[in-house]
Amino acid sequence: MNDCADIKKEALRNMRSLVIHEVGMRDGLQIEKQMVPLEIKKSWLEKLLDSGVQVLQIGSFVHPEKVPQMNTTDDLVSHFISLEDQNTLLSGLVLNERGLDRGLRCGVELFCMGVSASNTHSRKNTGMSTEEALERIMNMADTALAEKKRVQLSVQSAFGCGFEGVIPPERILYIIEEYLSRGFMDISLADTAGKADPRQAAKLIEGVYNLSETFNLTCHFHNTYGAGFANCLAAWDAGVSTFETAFGGLGGCPFTKTTGGNVCTEDLVNLFRRMEIPTAVDIGPLIKVTSEAADFFGREMSGFLYKTVPADER
């Protein structure tokens, strides 16, 4: 019986393919001072949909005065949710009840919310302790679930904190146990401060899977010290199939001390393809968006792959 279960588990693991939750339009653009016009955002989102990413984050529901770049999220969700021919799950990041209401009104399919495992980071980011924030977002998540929405709950600073340093794994496991006990089965571990290393990541993920194997685990690594790919690969080997990444490697968290861009979507897909790990994501449209973003912002993106496309073909 146990042997059989093991064989099945092994077979399932070998059947995995790389799944991308593209977060560049949120975790990338939110720190960009130069406003991207709505029509350009739309054209980038169209290309991101063309790439076949499985989940696409449209933006966050933050107060428009706090992050003006995100003031288009409602309109963009409304627009893309009305398209009949798209198979991608559209997600939005929600920070509070007001944002949740906005997300429900415009039709977000996957609500992303989370708490920081670091009390210091949590307070700086939300004004609440981890414990307070945890209770609050689980109540918000209940509301979304009651509306038949999908919800992904994250643990930020899961691999360490720019303020507190090492976060004991027990704190991360405690938060995940709370999520699981309330029935939330989509969980993301975020390396908010870019502190993860491959060994530590593998160990933490192993610990998480020891709690339960019947939920979806996503990892969101940053590339602060260039270890993004090595972390993704370690997480993949530990059983994680879904990664939150950003085209061009855009982004970083403005609220932490040490910061760095996201893992670059097209570079990660390219690397996994070279390792013959199956994925449904096309690189072409991603390179196109990254090249356009590089032109728009007038600077080089941190992603590697788009630079191999001759400038006049971008």
Added chain:
Amino acid sequence: MNDCADIKKEALRNMRSLVIHEVGMRDGLQIEKQMVPLEIKKSWLEKLLDSGVQVLQIGSFVHPEKVPQMNTTDDLVSHFISLEDQNTLLSGLVLNERGLDRGLRCGVELFCMGVSASNTHSRKNTGMSTEEALERIMNMADTALAEKKRVQLSVQSAFGCGFEGVIPPERILYIIEEYLSRGFMDISLADTAGKADPRQAAKLIEGVYNLSETFNLTCHFHNTYGAGFANCLAAWDAGVSTFETAFGGLGGCPFTKTTGGNVCTEDLVNLFRRMEIPTAVDIGPLIKVTSEAADFFGREMSGFLYKTVPADER
């Protein structure tokens, strides 16, 4: 007996520490158009020695008209070889018999030479086929050995070629067998075109260790698509302890179509330290050299770590 050998092997593997062959002064500077004055090179080399890297490549013995930046190699070797208090092995890259003579005259301790596993790359680089180049450099290596020098022989384009694409592993293994059969025990696999991926690298290295386990294997990865760290980690897990890397991630090969910087020494040391893999190399002096090089060349280096040092402390 076999069990005992396995236990011993495992124990030896667990006792390993990260060894750095710093090649920035050669593989980094050789493509820089802006000439670095001798005194600045000296001060960078002093800091690199301070960092405790185990092997330090001073430069290449190429014709000064072909690569003017390397016209200081002989003087630099003579200078640093005369210092009594340094424990680092000083290496130099040698491309032909004339370079070998120069290296022998100024006192290089480790001679690096190699052939490309790609015939196309070999012809473009040296005007000779792999087979012709192989015979030539092994004769040169014999001369260096006869002079009681250490020799490291490399296989360039070992993980793929910008011109030929995939290079069959048999070709790499053939070259290594030739090296081993002639008694050369220091061998380096170079990802000249930045084509390696972690799975392929691990598999190739496994194949190499199947030939013999009684030689020193070094890997030289580039960071073309950002996979440098993931490749180093895969190689480490496969048994490789020594890596050729460059401070700041300087460099790239000017003779291949797709190119990219080297793996950044201080970033790699930092990542391995975070994974609690022991190394004798200090990060501080490396960050200092990288910061000075960034100032000197007036541009950002690709390395991550030095950017975390405040500008006024660099």
